[in-house]
Amino acid sequence: MLNMFKAKTVAVIGASDTKGKIGHDVLKNLVNLFPGKVIPINTGASEVMGLKAYPTVSACPDKVDMAVFCIPSKFVLEAAEDCGKSGVKSVIVISAGFKEVNSSGAEMEKQLAAACKKYNMELVGPNCLGIIDTHAKLNGSFAKMMAITGDIAFMSQSGAIMTAMLDWADARNVGFSRVVSLGNKAGVNEKDCLEDFADDPNTKVIAAYLEEIVDGPAFMESAKIACKKKPIVLIKSGTTDAGSAAVSSHTGSIAGADQAYTSAFKQAGIIRAKALDEMMNYSLAFSACPLPKGRNIAIITNAGGPGIMATDAVINNSMQMAKLKDANYQKLKSALPEAASAKNPIDVLGDAKPDRYGLALDTALEDDNVDGIIFLVTPQSVTEVENTAQLVIDRFKSAKKPILCVFFGGTLMAPGEKMLQKVGIPNYTYPEAAIETMRALCDYADILKTEFKKPEIVKVDKEKVKTLMKKQTDNKDFVLGLESIDILEAYGLPLVGNEEAATVDEAIKAAEKMGYPVVMKIVSPDITHKSDAGGIRLNLKNKEDIKDAYAKMMVDVKKHVPHAKIEGVQIQQMLIGGNEIIIGMIRDPTFGPLVMFGLGGIYVEILKDVSFAVAPLNRDEAEKLIRSIKTFKIFEGARGAKPVDINVLIDAVMKVSQLVVDFPEINEFEINPMKVMDDGVTTYAIDMRIMLNEKCFNK
Incomplete structure (x- = not known):
């Protein structure tokens, strides 16, 4: 549990008798209800609001458990040092003027966090509204009203949303147990609050408004534990693609800015609300109602x-x-x-x-x-x-x-x-909301x-991939095309027969060795989507077809991508029949590898029938990922076709999941298509591409 909610003695640094000042409002909120001791800290007054005041926390004879900072940012570091030396356990820094302002403010915030860490002090904020515990009658905030006592715990990254929700709830007789304004999250973050709320006996429901998450995987693990104790209802704002980085793969272009959050919340047992009214609608129902046994x-x-x-x-x-x-x-x-x-x-x-x-x-x-x-x-x-x-x-x-x-x-x-x-x-105002x-x-x-199982470990040749990765990075080659073949083989992903050819004569030899019919594909590090650039020829049945296809392909590719570096062609075995799937990954900055499964081939961008999950995956999660696409019935044997053994698909997804977790230097990964043959059990990776993150090798 967070120490701040156990405080018996609270100091207000910057306490004031002047109405309208933050130090006045915070002190008043505490004095009005808090049964513990409240100590004003003011360098220029011996008494504030009828209470004896001290110039610093260290000058106070009482042991202070928590201090609320209501002073300009330039004085915060000195006050934090004083609190640390005095054994204060928690500091709530309401003061603004840190990383939300400029780079010098960001540096000051780092120093504040370091000071709190040095003295093992909890830090809430800076740039926050404060905290409330209605059951402890603790209002260490400058909110205009005290929350009604209840069983909904609420954390908010926005102070304005926190006060708006308090006002909304007051008008509707909705109570809270604990409320935390997270501010800049230099110390206490959403994971800490989640764990505290989950263990608080006065809390029945956890609600949250977040703009970003500090450590995605750690938050997911905490949520998986917390959601078994009480429901978590969460709003994540900033859901549009505006400002998101450009990506080159189908997986990246389809995923969008918010997909990782949607997938992570679903996997971690979090109920996601789209708006504040939804968050409160859900929270009130969880607080008041028994759960349904069915639907x-x-x-x-x-x-x-x-x-x-x-x-x-x-x-x-x-x-x-x-x-x-x-x-x-x-x-x-x-x-x-x-x-x-x-x-x-x-x-x-x-x-x-x-x-x-x-x-x-x-x-x-x-x-x-x-x-x-x-x-x-x-x-x-x-x-x-x-x-x-x-x-x-x-x-x-x-x-x-x-x-x-x-x-x-x-x-x-x-x-x-x-x-x-x-x-x-x-x-509820309308039926739909109810x-x-x-x-x-x-x-x-x-x-x-739901049982949250640990991911299974697949037997793979990890050392072989390490060697291949080192070779690529030594050569400063961060886009892997044909080089991906050896990596997929090391992780047990079956590949279609293929051979690279630098000339038309080599292409003919490769085709005759492999046996007709064959497929010809352009080999170029500058071409991601080969079909769009005229870089694929299918069903070539003899050497005349090879010659003709080679000549026309070179013309078409140069026309579509004039500056592309052409390294040759790839000759592949032509596979007849079957269904095409895509398995991809884009590395999300918050949650890490985001695995995608869907209908593959040329229809990926058109139909966008795909689903996502955050790796590493267990088999149950991999199966849910596969079954959640709209066209899954195709794999169940539509129109008399033999059904696909879903375990074959699960195995492929699990191997990709493990690969991208094992190698964080893989930034984007894609097999498109992987063909599932008509027997329902045989699969072949036909086209693949891996993009490495250069930053991993520039350290």
């Missing part, structure tokens, strides 16, 4: 249109409409008016009073075929909004399945909405069933 949802409504919209949303969010048990269906059918619908969605009609709603809700709660309930109310002339809200309140705590309410409207529905908010029952939240509950129920 069968019942909708109770007093209007047809919203019921239809809700039904569509259920299906579109990977859930099913529950089929009521026949006895329950008959009970509703006999009790409801003839015009009502006893089938799901259960339409109790616009004139429904609370008793009719209550019958439908009780029936759905009792029915084992129903895993979750959407309770939808629209404002009709006879709708008893408050009495209908009360019937939900009466049943909510004892319910063994989630009930998500949609009191759909505005002014007329407000009294019911306020009643639900007062007791912490989730209510159903997306229900999906999040279902997703987390599945996460709890």
Whole structure:
């Protein structure tokens, strides 16, 4: 657990009597509620806000556990040294003017982090809003209000979003356990908070707003442990491709700036929210509701249109409409008016009073075929909004399945909405929001069933690849084409028969040795996508075909890529039939190797039917990666074809995963296509390319 939440004595460095100053607001927040001792530190005052003040922490006779810095950045280093020498365990540096400003500020931030490390002090910030622990009545922040006591822990990289969420939650009676403004994250980061929140007995749900992650793999490992204890709901901003580095492979161009985060969060058991309202919607539901046992949802409504919209949303969010048990269906059918619908969605009609709603809700709660309930109310002339809200309140705590309410409207529905908010029952403005939240509950129920296995180690010839890598880098050759063949062989990836030829005569000899028909491909370090440059000829059946193809290819390639260095051609065995796949990797700066699997060949960029996962992968993750593409049914034996043995595909993905983990100097990797033959078990890597990171060899 983080020491800052254990503090019994807190010093405010820069404490002030002047309203409007940060040092005044922080001191006031602490004095108002904190049961421990609060000590003002001010070099020019003997008393602040009626409390005895000291010029420095070291001058204070009490042992200080935590210090909150509210002073200009130029004084922070000296104060940090003083705190360290005085045995302070945690410092919250609210002060701005560090790396967010300029390079000199960044250097000062490094010195601050080093000082805190020297004295083994926790550092939150700098450039942060502070911290809150509602259960300890600790408000070490300059937020205008104290959070309501609750069980949602929230960390935010943005101080403004933190205060906005506190205000939003206060208006809706939503409580927090702990709140941390991370600021520049020179010390305490998202991993530290995640681990602390996971072990905090007062926290039931972990919510986060992040702009970047300091150590992706370490964060994933912590999340895999934390998500088994409590749900993690996270927003990651900065999801667009603007400013992302140019890449040359299909894998890199398809991956995009945000794909690694999407894949990593999914693998680590994190529920990702797209917006702040989603984050709070999900968090409130996790706080208040039991988890569903399955994905069968019942909708109770007093209007047809919203019921239809809700039904569509259920299906579109990977859930099913529950089929009521026949006895329950008959009970509703006999009790409801003839015009009502006893089938799901259960339409109790616009004139429904609370008793009719209550019958439908009780029936759905009792029915084992129903895993979750959407309770939808629209404002009709006879709708008893408050009495209908009360019937939900009466049943909510004892319910063994989630009930998500949609009191759909505005002014007329407000009294019911306020009643639900007062007791912490989730209510949503629109059906879609409630159903997306229900999906999040279902997703987390599945996460709890997921076993996070360690990646299996595949037997490979790693030393051979080390030797090959050294040779390439000694030659300053960072784009591997045909050189990739030996690397793939060392990792047990089967290759199609091939031979390089520098002239047309050598090409003929290679083809005759291999046996017709053959494929001819251009060999050039300057050409990534051979087909786009006219650098591939298929089904060459004799030496005349070879001569003709060679001559035309040279003309076409020079036309498309005039300055390309041509090293010759590659002659490959022509494979007939089968399916083409792509296995690739792009190295993400945060999470490392991001492996891609999908439909290969010329359709990669057109269909973009691919999926991604962060390596290293275990077999279960590799199988999920493969099965998650839209066209997976092709490999199950579509239109009478023999199904592919999925273990063959898993083996190939696992070997690529291990290769790119073993060799961090591989920046991009691609096999496209790898052909899976019609027997469903034989595979051949046909075209491959490896790009090395020059920085790895310039150290």
